[in-house]
Amino acid sequence: MVNTYLAHDLLWGMTPEQLPADAPVWVIDSIRAGQPVVVRRALSTPGQIAVGVRGRLREQRYATLMSVEAIQRCVRPEDLCHVSIDRDLPAAHALNQLRPMLDGCGWGWGVSGSAGFELASGLQALHAGSDLDLILRTPRPLDRLSAQQLVSLLDAAACQVDMQLQTPFGAVALREWAGPARRVLLKSAREACLVMDPWEHAA
Structure with missing residues (x-):
């Protein structure tokens, strides 16, 4: 499957359940608040896409994966x-x-x-x-x-x-x-x- 999402695209649909068990609390809070994640330029497994979560602070950036099926909205x-x-x-x-x-x-x-x-x-x-x-x-x-x-x-x-x-x-x-x-x-x-x-x- 060709990935139609590009680096810097913003995606909605990520849920706390998709996060790794050791994800920081601020990451969980950001996702729970419904904010988008940003597509990263990185390899990922089929059916998933590399994304990053933003926090309130400049140093709060978290790399993870999102299920393509979970994507509800994309803004380029x-x-x-x-x-x-x-x-x-x-x-x-x-x-x-x-x-x-x-x-x-x-x-x-x-x-x-x-x-x-x-x-x-x-x-x-x-x-x-x-x-x-x-x-x-x-x-x-x-x-x-x-x-x-x-x-x-x-x-x-x-x-x-x-x-x-x-x-x-x-x-x-x-x-x-x-x-x-x-x-x-x-x-x-x-x-x-x-x-x-x-x-x-x-x-």
């Missing part, structure tokens, strides 16, 4: 592009500032991280010091000059903006691809490895 980062955050925060201002440029860039894009979680769930996850995490779907190569130009646009935003380029073989940080290093770190479900071209199969 692209679904959140035009959802507004009605809070006076730098990340919200940055998203409003960048939205027209990203809409016109010719690539699919989405919101992930704390901003994506808040937009999808309505639960407050952002604070005044939060970065804005974005993804850019790049099924075709994005040349390094274009990457550098994109970084310049992101750097003019109201807060630190981190963007991942989602290639057919995994994800690479935009800032790394725009930088001087010949090889960049490509993260896939199987491994993280240094490659010359993230759009070529990582052998």
Whole structure:
């Protein structure tokens, strides 16, 4: 079966009963409260999907597995592009500032991280010091000059903006691809490895 869920998708339907017996109390409380889990970039067994649970604190992140059959709802980062955050925060201002440029860039894009979680769930996850995490779907190569130009646009935003380029073989940080290093770190479900071209199969 082909997994139709991608890293950064948010899923609803996880229950405390699906958690390992040694799961921390905060994880159980988060799931019991009905919050979504986020799809992780990791291998999983058939019928299950690798997910992560978020807690209130930055260091509260818990990796586990979820039954595919339990999934009740899925929200992708692209679904959140035009959802507004009605809070006076730098990340919200940055998203409003960048939205027209990203809409016109010719690539699919989405919101992930704390901003994506808040937009999808309505639960407050952002604070005044939060970065804005974005993804850019790049099924075709994005040349390094274009990457550098994109970084310049992101750097003019109201807060630190981190963007991942989602290639057919995994994800690479935009800032790394725009930088001087010949090889960049490509993260896939199987491994993280240094490659010359993230759009070529990582052998």
